[in-house]
Amino acid sequence: MGSKDARQPLLPTSSNTLETRVIDIPRSKRRLRRTKSAPHANSPTEITRTSNVPATGPVPRSGLIFGNLHPSFRRVALVLIIYLGIGTLCFYLVRYQIKGEKSNGIVDAIYFTIVTMTTVGYGDLVPNSPSTKLLACAFVFSGMALVGLILSNAADYLVEKQEILLFKAFHIHQNGHCDISKEIDTNKARNKCVVVFLLLLLFIISGTAFLVIIEKLDFIDAFYCVCSTITTLGYGDQSFSTKWGRIFAIFWILISTITLAQFFLYIAELNTERRQKSLVKWVLSEKVTDIDLEVADIDDDGVVGAAEFVIYKLKEMGKITEDDISPVLDEFENLDVDQSGTLSISDITLAQLS
Amino acid sequence: MGSKDARQPLLPTSSNTLETRVIDIPRSKRRLRRTKSAPHANSPTEITRTSNVPATGPVPRSGLIFGNLHPSFRRVALVLIIYLGIGTLCFYLVRYQIKGEKSNGIVDAIYFTIVTMTTVGYGDLVPNSPSTKLLACAFVFSGMALVGLILSNAADYLVEKQEILLFKAFHIHQNGHCDISKEIDTNKARNKCVVVFLLLLLFIISGTAFLVIIEKLDFIDAFYCVCSTITTLGYGDQSFSTKWGRIFAIFWILISTITLAQFFLYIAELNTERRQKSLVKWVLSEKVTDIDLEVADIDDDGVVGAAEFVIYKLKEMGKITEDDISPVLDEFENLDVDQSGTLSISDITLAQLS
Incomplete structure (x- = not known):
């Protein structure tokens, strides 16, 4: 239940x-x-x-x-x-x-x-x-x-x-x-x-x-x-x-x-x-302050991108928690081989080479 | 229940x-x-x-x-x-x-x-x-x-x-x-x-x-x-x-x-x-391909930031869906007054002026 x-x-x-x-x-x-x-x-x-x-995919039809x-x-x-x-x-x-x-x-x-x-x-x-x-x-x-x-x-x-x-x-x-x-x-x-x-x-x-x-x-x-x-x-x-x-x-x-x-x-x-x-509805209608921007800025570049804003708001809504995000961020850092702070084709290529 | x-x-x-x-x-x-x-x-x-x-906050103690x-x-x-x-x-x-x-x-x-x-x-x-x-x-x-x-x-x-x-x-x-x-x-x-x-x-x-x-x-x-x-x-x-x-x-x-x-x-x-x-565990251990990067790139800038990666993976895990994200993106576009693709203090100031 x-x-x-x-x-x-x-x-x-x-x-x-x-x-x-x-x-x-x-x-x-x-x-x-x-x-x-x-x-x-x-x-x-x-x-x-x-x-x-x-x-996902069609269900196998057996029996x-x-x-x-x-x-x-x-x-x-x-x-x-x-x-x-x-x-x-x-x-x-x-x-x-x-x-x-x-x-x-x-x-x-x-x-x-x-x-x-x-x-x-x-x-x-x-x-x-x-x-x-x-x-x-x-x-x-x-x-x-x-x-x-x-x-x-x-x-x-x-x-x-x-x-x-x-x-x-x-x-x-x-x-x-x-x-x-x-x-x-x-x-x-x-x-x-x-x-x-x-x-x-x-x-x-x-x-x-x-x-x-x-x-x-x-x-x-x-x-x-x-x-x-x-x-x-x-x-x-x-x-x-x-x-x-x-x-x-x-x-x-x-x-x-x-x-x-x-x-x-x-x-x-x-x-x-x-x-x-x-x-x-309430979380979305809430006024965004500079403190919110400060907190939402995951990659610390001084601005809040669309994805950062989404994560911040979904956390406020209680749909995701820090515990959901942490392991994904760890994985991100592992994948970001060139340490650029972003993932690109070059990271994938580098990962395949090593 | x-x-x-x-x-x-x-x-x-x-x-x-x-x-x-x-x-x-x-x-x-x-x-x-x-x-x-x-x-x-x-x-x-x-x-x-x-x-x-x-x-949130202390529970009022009445009675x-x-x-x-x-x-x-x-x-x-x-x-x-x-x-x-x-x-x-x-x-x-x-x-x-x-x-x-x-x-x-x-x-x-x-x-x-x-x-x-x-x-x-x-x-x-x-x-x-x-x-x-x-x-x-x-x-x-x-x-x-x-x-x-x-x-x-x-x-x-x-x-x-x-x-x-x-x-x-x-x-x-x-x-x-x-x-x-x-x-x-x-x-x-x-x-x-x-x-x-x-x-x-x-x-x-x-x-x-x-x-x-x-x-x-x-x-x-x-x-x-x-x-x-x-x-x-x-x-x-x-x-x-x-x-x-x-x-x-x-x-x-x-x-x-x-x-x-x-x-x-x-x-x-x-x-x-x-x-x-x-x-x-399975979603995190899955290999990231260039198609994944393409799909994960929300702001379409050719690279995948940490927050974009988090959203992509949380969607794969089924923790959030497109329906959760869409209204937040709408709100983001409303707030992004200077249309820079990011939120910064200037957007908040502009919003307060108008």
Whole structure:
């Protein structure tokens, strides 16, 4: 959950895909070449595999079931399947040490695993022997970690896919063409909130309808059971008790609890983004004094260049810190073989010779 | 929870407090002045109040109970108290519409509020009328939001306080003096994990001991109830049923569930930090080519200065994006009144005249 720090969208953003390296810009009023964007790191395999790092290039399409999906998503899906497999096997084997309302052996085992991993914990099925209790403890801790993994890797990726689909559909409907990348980018956090909120509504309605129709609950009880489930409260006075109810619950509980958690994450992201924006606005509107110039002047030449100004302001915004800059400056000094205070082709040539 | 993005420690970090503006460094091999750090934004009141933004200057010490605590922490504490107050009042008023094991009217109302807001949901007390069920739904959603608020604001602040205390004690014990700021800073994420893990152990042990001694559970059941509670699973076959048990539970459940969630957040943060470090290492070790120089040259003067190099590399590391840089460059062009491509005292004077 906290891995949000460096969470990068798994899909390439416009700053990578749309902006090309424009090198010959005619000198005009706008002297600074802002369209050049540094290529995002072609991270070494070892880093790419651990995800959360901007992925570049086309994703290798291997496998039929997961084809067209991002590797980190496939990894999470695989871990989930293994977890559910082991959980089901374990709880099936100890099924006579679990007391409560039973339906079908296998279904109950999967249902119990899901209810445990999502921490819903209705209590309609409870472990009834010391070893089963300890097994449940092990599964709830690992389940929490797994849900965290899903939230920090796969969920965001799926929401972005949904978002693009939704906006494409909406825009094609509205004006026939779809220049949506920009639209999606500008209000990223807000759009994600909207998409997840719509999904959540869908899950609440479908869950309530299912409980009314199949489990024969009255409307208030069904809605109450839905709320109690998606928040992982799970008092357990209302739960899924029929075989078909539990089969539905297996999928529905997993998806809906994760969707609600993701919704809260996006709300927080939206708040952060708004706060960041107002901080950026404030830092940029602040008056620049000669003390600022003195401090911003990294190479000590008495004037502040565009890049020095950018670094100074980004530090004020809290986007970068001295700790980020120091190692890069060290590297710069190593590369500056001719000690001119700037890097040029001659430095590279000298470095290659030595 | 997702507000981790721009989450800044509430305590000033060494980059703000320890590094002073050293302006006259003798020119030696080390030509770049890296000790200068941009003062962290003296954010306007409106931003400071919304927290998550680096706080500067001494925190105003108002109030006796919360004196010496950060404003954003006090705000969260206030919201929590209001929430618990309203929750207790509501559930006390509808106490005859709640069925289950009762102990004492007020204690049960607070206990039910806590069990609901943390989504533990044992089910030892459950709402028994449509209106009470809807009330519980309202309280669980707002409770989740509140727990998120605590996690993203107050918890981190408290852990840092604990961390400093712990390391101070440890260091004074070891070598009599305490130059710990550096030590704490270098392994921030790891230290926080350790501190929270120790707290968690303390809560698990105290909870288990309490359940064995006061609630007379056997050891396995007590441990199982503790695990089921801190993970918010709350099957409800084992819970707090005596009056004193519930009074203990009120505090213990709130603190221990938040501690476990925070522990997972720190683990994720630690992973992100490690990944970030290996990405930084890789980006810095990458060979610089003439194409890199071409792209890095923001002011188009044919050479790459230290600041331009820093921006290029930070972009490669994914720490900043073109979207962060563009508005600052715009501001730079506005400030560069004499259109020299650099900012100097003359630009400031010209700006003041016009």
